[in-house]
Amino acid sequence: MTTLAAVSANFTRDLEQNYALIASLADEARHRGVDFLTLPEAAIGGYLSSLGNHGDTVRTTARSLPPAIRLDGPEIARVQQIVGDLVVAIGFCELADDGHTRYNAAAVLDGSTVYGSYRKVHQPLGEGMSYSAGSGYGVFDTPIGRVGLQICYDKAFPEAARIMALRGAQVIASLSAWPAARTATAENLQDDRWTYRFNLFDTARALDNQVFWVASNQSGTFGSLRYVGNAKVVDPGGNILATTLLGSGMAVAEVDIDETFRTMRAGMFHLRDRRPDVYGPITEVGAGSDLAHA
Structure with missing residues (x-):
């Protein structure tokens, strides 16, 4: 049996506060027997304070941007020291080797090993003013099985999860800083249209690809953003x-990964019954506008 957990929590620019919160969550996870813990997007240093046309940019609001850190830097090492033998997926702002390119990134790691990392591919609402886009999806062998990583808006694109499922992902960790709608927000945030979409994407992507889906999110508020947990x-x-x-x-569930796969995939054959021979337009550059009028 494997115990999977996803966190909803508020992370800010205060790194020491972040480390203390990670330590508290790791302690809770160990107490609850968790094997794999998914922390939110931007858990080290917080997310952007706003999006859209008035979003943070490297040029105009450098002081308000998340700290950019290297995968082999002291910040990741500090997290590894905190989590010990717990396998964790965590989001952060990655600084590339050129010393100035930033990526919205995630890594899966424990106290001794960084098993893999990912740079967010799909960017919403002007996020590209602050981050460069990644260019691929990996799947990583970890002590709890094969894990894929994606970040927030990626979940709106079925192709992203499908690639990882075809590469053998058993668990996909979807790390988010997903806010409520900016206009006409519902009085009850659980009924907000962006909350609805967040939850629908999570269940659809798990079912589409017949994988375990572990979705974390920021909570509370940061800058102009109000997160939906x-x-x-x-x-x-x-x-x-x-x-x-x-x-x-922390949402916690004990699962039998291998047995669940045998049971679920014995009655539904979503991966086996694909028809790649008719999917060509999906990957053709500029095909979207053509398909819309087909």
């Missing part, structure tokens, strides 16, 4: 096994 663990049938709803907390 709803960290969750979803099984390969699209069933939500545990969720935090709007609040901060």
